[in-house]
Amino acid sequence: MLVESPPEPGAPSAAPFAAPRARHAARAAGLLAALAVLAAVAVASIAVGAKPMALGDVWHGLFHFTGTADDVVVRDLRVPRTLLGLMAGLGLGLSGAVMQALTRNPLAEPGILGVNAGAAAAVVSAISFLGAATMSAYVWWALLGAAVVSVVVYVLGGTRSATPVRLALAGTAASAALVGYINAVQLLDSRALDKLRFWTVGSLASATMDTVRQVAPFLLAGAVLALALGRPLNAMALGDDTARALGAHLTRTRIAAMAAVTLLCGAATAACGPIVFVGLMVPHLVRILTGPDMRWVLAYSAVLSPVLLLGADVIGRIVTRPAELQVGVVTAFIGGPVFIHLVRRKRMAQL
Numbered sequence: 001m002l003v004e005s006p007p008e009p010g011a012p013s014a015a016p017f018a019a020p021r022a023r024h025a026a027r028a029a030g031l032l033a034a035l036a037v038l039a040a041v042a043v044a045s046i047a048v049g050a051k052p053m054a055l056g057d058v059w060h061g062l063f064h065f066t067g068t069a070d071d072v073v074v075r076d077l078r079v080p081r082t083l084l085g086l087m088a089g090l091g092l093g094l095s096g097a098v099m100q101a102l103t104r105n106p107l108a109e110p111g112i113l114g115v116n117a118g119a120a121a122a123v124v125s126a127i128s129f130l131g132a133a134t135m136s137a138y139v140w141w142a143l144l145g146a147a148v149v150s151v152v153v154y155v156l157g158g159t160r161s162a163t164p165v166r167l168a169l170a171g172t173a174a175s176a177a178l179v180g181y182i183n184a185v186q187l188l189d190s191r192a193l194d195k196l197r198f199w200t201v202g203s204l205a206s207a208t209m210d211t212v213r214q215v216a217p218f219l220l221a222g223a224v225l226a227l228a229l230g231r232p233l234n235a236m237a238l239g240d241d242t243a244r245a246l247g248a249h250l251t252r253t254r255i256a257a258m259a260a261v262t263l264l265c266g267a268a269t270a271a272c273g274p275i276v277f278v279g280l281m282v283p284h285l286v287r288i289l290t291g292p293d294m295r296w297v298l299a300y301s302a303v304l305s306p307v308l309l310l311g312a313d314v315i316g317r318i319v320t321r322p323a324e325l326q327v328g329v330v331t332a333f334i335g336g337p338v339f340i341h342l343v344r345r346k347r348m349a350q351l
Contacts, residue, residue, distance in 0.1 A: 027296050034303040041310045045082040050317045066141040082209040085310040087219045091268035092111035093305025094226040095261045096279025097297050101233040103168045103343050104255045110265040114174035118149025121178045128189040139270040141215050146266030150258050202275035202328020204313050217265040222263030230295035275328045277335025278305050
C-alpha cells in the first residue's frame with residue numbers, strides 16, 4: 001500500500017498559492033455573472049418602455065423591420081437609448097473609479113475635477129452666445145469644455161508637484177466658479193435656460209444613433225486608457241514614495257488618468273447631461289466585492305455601472321407611465337439612500 005510521505009522540511013507549500021488562485025477564480029466568476037446581468041438589463045431596456053409592447057412586436061422591430069409605429073419605437077428610439085446607456089454607464093463608472101484612485105478618496109466622483117461643470121459651461125456658452133441648437137453641437141462643445149477644465153485643474157494643482165489633495169481642491173474651486181457662471185448665463189438668457197433645462201437633469205430619452213456614433217470613439221479611447229491604468233494606480237495607492245520605488249511614473253500616470261476621466265466623463269456628460277451617483281456609488285460598491293485591486297475594480301465598474309444606469313432608466317419609464325421620469329432623477333433617488341447606508345457602515349471599503 002502506498003503511503004503519502006510528508007513534505008520535506010523547507011520544501012515550498014502550495015497552500016499560500018491556493019488562496020490567491022481561489023480569489024482570482026471567484027472574481028472572474030463574479031465578473032461573468034455581472035456580464036449576464038448586464039445582458040438581461042439591456043434586453044429589458046429594449047423590451048420595456050413607457051409604451052407597453054408585446055415581446056413579439058419587439059422582436060419584429062429588431063429583426064423584421066417594416067416601418068410600423070412599434071418598429072420605429074424599437075429600432076429608432078429604444079435601441080439607441082440602450083446603446084447610449086451602456087456606453088454612458090461605462091464612461092461614468094470607469095471615470096469614477098479612476099477619480100477615486102487618483103485622489104485616494106473613496107467618496108470622490110467624476111465632478112470633483114470640474115469635468116461635469118466644464119462640459120455644462122461650454123454647452124450653455126455655445127447655446128447663449130453661438131446659437132448652438134442640436135445635440136451634435138452639444139457633444140463637441142461639452143468635450144471641449146471638459147478638456148479645457150481638466151488642463152486648468154492640473155495646472156492649478158501644480159503640474160509636476162500635483163498631489164491628490166491639490167487636484168481635489170483645484171477641481172472643487174473650478175466647479176464652484178463654473179456653476180456660478182452657468183447660473184448667471186441661464187438667468188440672463190431665457191433661451192439658454194429653456195434648452196439646457198432638460199439636458200441638466202440627465203436623460204437618455206433624446207438618444208439617437210448619430211449621438212451614439214459621435215461619442216463612441218471618445219468613450220472607447222477613454223475606456224482603453226482607464227483599463228490600462230490598473231497597475232500604476234495600484235502602485236500609487238501605496239503612496240508616492242513607494243510607487244516611485246516600484247517604478248511607477250507618477251506624473252505620467254496622473255496625466256493619463258486625467259485624460260481618461262476627461263474622455264469618459266466628458267463624452268458621457270455631453271450625450272446625457274450630468275448624471276449623479278453612478279460614478280460615485282458603483283466603484284465604492286465594487287471595492288466591497290473585489291477589494292482594492294484596481295484591475296478588478298475597473299473591470300467590475302465597467303460592467304456594473306451600465307447595469308445601474310440602464311436599470312434606473314427602465315424604472316423611470318415604468319413608474320410614471322405614460323410619462324417618463326428622467327434617469328438622472330432616478331439615480332439620485334436610488335443612490336442617495338443607498339450611499340447614506342454605505343457611509344454609515346462600520347466597515348468602509350478602503351482604497
